[in-house]
Amino acid sequence: MSEIAVNDLNWRYGQEIVLDGVSFKVEKGKFYSILGPNGSGKTTMLKNILKILEPDKESIYIDNKDITVMSSQDMATRVACVPQETKIDFDFTVLDIVMMGRAPYLKRFEVEGKKDFEIAKEAMIMTNTWKFKDKSVKTLSGGERQRVVVARAIVQQTDILLLDEPISHLDIHHQLELLDTISYLCKEKQLTVISVLHDINMAAQYSDFLILLNEGKIRDLGVAEKVITEEAIEKVYKAKCCIIKNPITNKPHIIPMGKHGEETQYGKRVYSNLYR
Numbered sequence: 001m002s003e004i005a006v007n008d009l010n011w012r013y014g015q016e017i018v019l020d021g022v023s024f025k026v027e028k029g030k031f032y033s034i035l036g037p038n039g040s041g042k043t044t045m046l047k048n049i050l051k052i053l054e055p056d057k058e059s060i061y062i063d064n065k066d067i068t069v070m071s072s073q074d075m076a077t078r079v080a081c082v083p084q085e086t087k088i089d090f091d092f093t094v095l096d097i098v099m100m101g102r103a104p105y106l107k108r109f110e111v112e113g114k115k116d117f118e119i120a121k122e123a124m125i126m127t128n129t130w131k132f133k134d135k136s137v138k139t140l141s142g143g144e145r146q147r148v149v150v151a152r153a154i155v156q157q158t159d160i161l162l163l164d165e166p167i168s169h170l171d172i173h174h175q176l177e178l179l180d181t182i183s184y185l186c187k188e189k190q191l192t193v194i195s196v197l198h199d200i201n202m203a204a205q206y207s208d209f210l211i212l213l214n215e216g217k218i219r220d221l222g223v224a225e226k227v228i229t230e231e232a233i234e235k236v237y238k239a240k241c242c243i244i245k246n247p248i249t250n251k252p253h254i255i256p257m258g259k260h261g262e263e264t265q266y267g268k269r270v271y272s273n274l275y276r
C-alpha cells in the first residue's frame with residue numbers, strides 16, 4: 001500500500017499553471033527525490049502536500065485519508081518539513097528551536113519533559129548540531145542553521161519527511177553526512193522521504209526513486225537508471241551531458257558538457273550584445 005497518493009493535482013498562481021495533472025504514489029520507507037529545473041513546480045508540490053497551500057479535495061491522500069479533511073494536529077504528527085528558507089529571526093537557543101519539534105505532542109501549557117529532551121539530543125547528535133545547543137540560532141551560519149532545522153524536523157517523529165533543497169547551504173562533508181542520516185532513517189526507521197534536490201548525482205546516489213518534474217508535469221518517475229538519461233537531461237534542463245556509471249555505487253553519474261555544447265558562444269553573444 002502506498003503511503004502518499006497524489007491524484008491529478010493541479011495548481012495555479014493567478015493565470016499561471018504551475019502544476020498540471022500531477023499524479024504519483026509514494027511507498028512507505030523509501031527515499032524519493034524531486035528533480036527539475038527552476039520554476040518547474042517542485043516547491044509548490046511540497047507546499048500542497050504540507051497543506052501550506054490548499055490542494056483540491058481528493059487530490060492528496062496520506063494512508064488513504066484525504067489530507068483536506070485532516071486537522072493541523074494530525075498533519076503535524078504525520079508530516080515534518082525542512083523548508084527552502086530557514087532564516088529564523090527570534091533570539092532562541094539552538095536547543096529551544098529543536099525542542100519546538102515536540103510541540104505537536106504537548107498538551108496546552110505542558111512543557112517538554114526528559115523524554116522530549118532525549119529525543120532532541122539524539123537528533124542533534126545525528127545532525128552534528130549538539131555542539132552549539134546553547135548558542136543563539138541567530139548567530140549560526142546558513143549551513144549550521146539548516147542542520148538545526150533538519151534536527152527539529154527529525155524530533156517531530158513523523159513517518160513522512162519533506163525536504164526542500166536541504167543540502168543547498170552545506171559543504172560536501174555536511175551534504176554527505178545529512179544525506180547519510182536521512183537515508184539511515186529511511187532504512188532503519190521506515191521514514192518516508194520526499195526531497196527536492198538540485199544535485200542530480202547526489203539524488204541518483206541516495207534516492208530509491210526519482211521524480212523528474214518539468215513545466216508542472218511529471219516527465220518520469222522511477223529508479224535513477226531509468227530517469228537519468230542524456231536525452232531527458234537535455235530535454236528538461238536544456239543542457240548537454242554525458243552519463244557514466246559511478247564505479248562505486250553503479251548509479252548513473254552525469255558530467256555536464258555545457259548549454260547545448262555552446263556555453264562559451266552563449267556568454268560571448270550576451271556580452272557582445274550588452275557592450276556593443
Ligand SMILES: Nc1ncnc2c1ncn2[C@@H]1O[C@H](COP(=O)(O)OP(=O)(O)OP(=O)(O)O)[C@@H](O)[C@H]1O
Pocket residue numbers: 013018036037038039040041042043044045
Ligand atoms: N506565491 C507565488 N505567487 C505567484 N507565483 C509563484 C508563487 N510561488 C511560486 N510562483 C511561481 O510558480 C512557479 C513554480 O515555482 P516553484 O517555487 O514551485 O518552483 P521550483 O521548481 O521549486 O523552483 P526552484 O528550483 O527555482 O526552487 C514559478 O514560475 C514561480 O515564479
